[in-house]
């Protein structure tokens with residue numbers, strides 16, 4: 463396994479995070495730009511603090527370097543913990559043999575599906591039920607088990623819920639991997655709630671919902687990650703409801719993950735909530751100390767990294783709530799050992815842990831973030847909020863923004879007026895209106911509470 467592949471994978475994740483709506487405008491990159499110019503690059507090698515990447519053509523190289531050179535330099539620095547310069551080379555038929563050998567897209571671990579298997583999932587009391595349910599779903603397609611249980615009924619739908627970074631996606635992808643490997647004839651769809659929404663929005667825009675329906679309603683196994691995102695979005699919920707019914711009635715398996723138990727999602731339609739409770743639900747929780755140690759050891763083993771017990775203990779003691787952070791630490795230690803020739807030590811681990819903790823601290827709550835979070839919740843754009851449109855949906859989103867700017871950031875009415883380019887005197891009135899509204903309207907209060915929670919957690 464080529465560890466530069468892992469480093470590059472982290473770099474891609476870092477760059478993808480920059481496409482998020484919570485990233486300030488001056489730092490954000492477009493998702494299409496990411497897909498067109500960054501995601502297409504291949505890792506080649508790292509030498510003397512230069513990361514060499516491969517592009518398919520000189521055109522891609524030039525475009526990427528001009529538009530994203532700085533972003534890539536920064537991303538490598540963040541992942542590695544020291545400055546790295548990116549250089550892009552053009553791959554082609556005349557590529558030296560040596561270069562071809564290093565491009566190992568087909569290696570065991572470069573394929574995400576290979577990593578997200580049941581074998582690579584460490585079980586502990588925090589996740590054993592979720593693991594057992596997922597494994598049962600993956601095995602239900604094997605004839606020998608079909609007679610023992612009636613999983614179509616018992617495990618359908620299966621919902622895995624819990625906080626971020628605790629293995630929900632891993633388990634879901636493990637189902638996908640196992641079923642697709644053993645039953646290539648089945649039509650399996652894995653998607654995220656966000657991708658489902660984007661696809662539907664596009665289908666509606668191009669007036670082509672037929673293909674959308676056909677795709678989802680013909681699945682044998684439908685897996686949707688982070689389904690909570692559809693809550694509060696009426697059109698999306700309607701679509702999901704119909705897709706769900708078609709598949710459920712046809713006895714097709716549905717697996718969903720969510721960061722919260724669906725029955726606790728205040729903005730989820732009752733009819734969906736009822737349907738989701740027809741099957742089984744299991745949570746994943748933060749792992750205990752022993753499980754954390756086992757996860758660290760497994761991740762190190764996958765990276766062919768030898769860590770002493772002391773280093774493993776240190777990581778397990780310091781990072782308790784998010785497995786993604788444990789994994790990130792192990793990967794970063796591996797990268798450092800390769801590129802600095804140091805062996806993994808307590809002090810190296812301490813350094814990496816510190817960086818991981820700092821980089822995972824919630825990002826600052828800026829005016830832009832507040833506007834973008836409110837815009838998201840009300841299905842309007844940030845520009846709408848800043849505009850003078852009086853459409854009721856936009857107008858209420860704008861008032862809620864004013865309320866949150868005051869409540870969360872403690873801004874004065876003058877500052878709020880300046881930030882939104884609006885008359886200061888009306889800010890007071892809007893703030894009072896919203897304060898009164900929240901006393902009488904529970905649904906609106908839940909929405910505002912959710913927005914504030916999201917702002918504080920991210």
Ligand SMILES: Nc1ncnc2c1ncn2[C@@H]1O[C@H](COP(=O)(O)OP(=O)(O)OP(=O)(O)O)[C@@H](O)[C@H]1O
Pocket residue numbers: 578582583584585589624625626627628629630631632633721757760785786789
């Ligand atoms: N029990 C486990 N054993 C091994 N690896 C694990 C385990 N739990 C989580 N991981 C690893 O931790 C990382 C984060 O897990 P995953 O992406 O599945 O989290 P999640 O719950 O889906 O988070 P989010 O809600 O943010 O999407 C993954 O790389 C996954 O392989």
